[in-house]
Amino acid sequence: MTTNPKKNNSGPISVKNADERLPIKISEKSGVIFNRCYHCRSCTNGCPFLKAMDYYPNEVIRLLQLGQTEEVLNCSTIWTCVGCNTCSYVCPMAIDIPALMDSLRQSAIAEGIISEPDVLNFHNEVLDSIERHGRTHKLEIMLRYKVKTRDWFGDLDVGLKMMAKRKLDLSPSRVTDLKRIRRLFSQNRMEQRHE
Amino acid sequence: MNNAIPATLSYFPGCSLATTARENNSSLVAFCRTQGIELIELEDWSCCGSSSAHSINRDMACSLAERNLSLAPPDRPLLVACPSCMLRLSQAQLHLKTDAEAAGRYERMWGKAPNRSLEIIHFFELLEHMDLERAAGFSGEGLRNMRIVPYYGCMLSRPPEMRREKNYHGLMEKVLTSLGADVVQWAYSNRCCGTFLSVVRPDVVTPMVNEIMDGAISAGADCMVTACAMCHMNLEIRCNLQQKVPIFHFSEILSLAVGAKVQNGWFSRHLIDPRPLLRKKQMIA
Numbered sequence: 001m002t003t004n005p006k007k008n009n010s011g012p013i014s015v016k017n018a019d020e021r022l023p024i025k026i027s028e029k030s031g032v033i034f035n036r037c038y039h040c041r042s043c044t045n046g047c048p049f050l051k052a053m054d055y056y057p058n059e060v061i062r063l064l065q066l067g068q069t070e071e072v073l074n075c076s077t078i079w080t081c082v083g084c085n086t087c088s089y090v091c092p093m094a095i096d097i098p099a100l101m102d103s104l105r106q107s108a109i110a111e112g113i114i115s116e117p118d119v120l121n122f123h124n125e126v127l128d129s130i131e132r133h134g135r136t137h138k139l140e141i142m143l144r145y146k147v148k149t150r151d152w153f154g155d156l157d158v159g160l161k162m163m164a165k166r167k168l169d170l171s172p173s174r175v176t177d178l179k180r181i182r183r184l185f186s187q188n189r190m191e192q193r194h195e
Numbered sequence: 196m197n198n199a200i201p202a203t204l205s206y207f208p209g210c211s212l213a214t215t216a217r218e219n220n221s222s223l224v225a226f227c228r229t230q231g232i233e234l235i236e237l238e239d240w241s242c243c244g245s246s247s248a249h250s251i252n253r254d255m256a257c258s259l260a261e262r263n264l265s266l267a268p269p270d271r272p273l274l275v276a277c278p279s280c281m282l283r284l285s286q287a288q289l290h291l292k293t294d295a296e297a298a299g300r301y302e303r304m305w306g307k308a309p310n311r312s313l314e315i316i317h318f319f320e321l322l323e324h325m326d327l328e329r330a331a332g333f334s335g336e337g338l339r340n341m342r343i344v345p346y347y348g349c350m351l352s353r354p355p356e357m358r359r360e361k362n363y364h365g366l367m368e369k370v371l372t373s374l375g376a377d378v379v380q381w382a383y384s385n386r387c388c389g390t391f392l393s394v395v396r397p398d399v400v401t402p403m404v405n406e407i408m409d410g411a412i413s414a415g416a417d418c419m420v421t422a423c424a425m426c427h428m429n430l431e432i433r434c435n436l437q438q439k440v441p442i443f444h445f446s447e448i449l450s451l452a453v454g455a456k457v458q459n460g461w462f463s464r465h466l467i468d469p470r471p472l473l474r475k476k477q478m479i480a
Contacts, residue, residue, distance in 0.1 A: 048387050052399045080396075083246060084349035084387035094355035102249055109251060118395045126247035126391075127255065134241040136210040145394065155397065158432050162215075165464050167428075173213045175241045184258045191254065 018067030030103035036093040037061045043087030053077040078104040079116035134175025139168040205273045206234035209280040216424035218461040223446035225455040243283040260287035265305040272314035278350035319363045327373040332453025336375025344416040348426040349387045374452040383410040388426040404433040431466040441469030
């Protein structure tokens with residue numbers, strides 16, 4: 001299980017040399033105008049996941065405004081955010097914070113900076129499952145995730161309870177036109193290679 | 196949808212309702228049947244992309260949502276049961292309507308223009324349009340003596356670009372009250388359930404879920420009612436308090452209340468067994 005080695009939580013942000021390339025790329029890709037943020041902290045006040053974040057949501061935006069590329073791509077917040085929209089719903093400047101987090105996370109992946117590998121492992125397992133069946137197969141996702149993270153016994157009790165209640169199906173619910181699904185994935189991989 | 200509910204709707208169940216939350220699916224279909232609404236499952240539907248696609252691969256998130264839109268028959272609205280699928284599909288539809296580039300990409304991928312007039316509606320929309328005084332089974336006050344806290348999770352929160360789309364604050368309260376329930380206001384109705392962090396960071400999600408359950412108990416609730424199958428699962432599997440109240444899918448409690456035929460497989464699949472409560476309230480034998 002990961003902890004947050006860089007736990008910052010409301011300490012001052014020390015500014016290093018600004019690099020504007022990432023902020024420009026993020027605003028182009030996500031379409032989010034994060035310079036609107038004036039740090040009222042409505043997002044941070046409402047976020048249910050602060051305890052698992054090294055930088056608060058508005059601080060991530062601050063890092064971007066200050067061009068602190070390395071710091072922002074390495075932070076745990078961009079992985080912990082689940083995109084529940086609690087923040088963006090109350091943002092007085094209508095900043096789509098989850099879309100910003102998505103875009104930052106995808107930039108971090110492109111740079112090979114994965115500060116919360118378990119989160120990425122989980123997302124990858126979900127997408128792989130969709131590629132295989134066209135739908136998510138929860139038992140398979142859980143098992144493969146456990147293998148990847150080498151966490152063999154964590155949640156064994158939960159898994160067994162779910163099996164007993166027949167909540168985890170042994171075989172997947174599948175799409176018939178799997179060819180089409182797999183073509184979507186292979187096209188996507190080609191496009192990503194070209195980028 | 197302006198006024199009347201069509202008698203036949205396309206139906207997108209989504210992965211959770213097709214598997215782990217089958218009781219949600221079956222009770223939803225049963226409830227619709229009592230109201231004379233027939234649901235036709237979208238043929239060969241696939242995963243909406245879930246949280247994971249938009250988290251790590253924006254283009255796949257579009258493609259996966261769009262495949263389902265491309266399958267929808269043009270002549271009837273598409274009903275979506277899961278709030279998360281609803282957000283993914285309706286956001287994709289919004290982009291196709293407003294973004295020429297997205298529409299062009301769709302056309303190249305699916306060999307036809309997007310159906311901009313396709314209506315995507317959430318299950319709540321049906322209830323919104325029902326005349327609750329006349330609807331079948333609603334006069335019996337089937338939830339008399341039941342003290343309920345409604346739990347929406349994050350379903351009412353939406354990205355800024357969707358702020359002007361329809362929303363449903365207070366809908367569960369309105370419907371449950373019309374069925375005679377004692378609906379309690381509480382602090383946690385819009386608190387996120389933790390979604391995938393339930394798998395990756397149970398250490399973070401367990402205290403959150405316990406706080407929600409504690410909130411329900413201190414509100415004096417007999418039970419919680421959820422609108423989302425994932426919330427239902429996270430609340431059930433991650434709560435490790437001694438004292439717990441049962442959690443119903445909204446569709447289950449509706450079906451019970453209006454006298455739809457309750458099937459064996461519904462309540463036996465809950466990790467927090469609701470049957471003792473239902474027997475005490477004389478709602479099942």
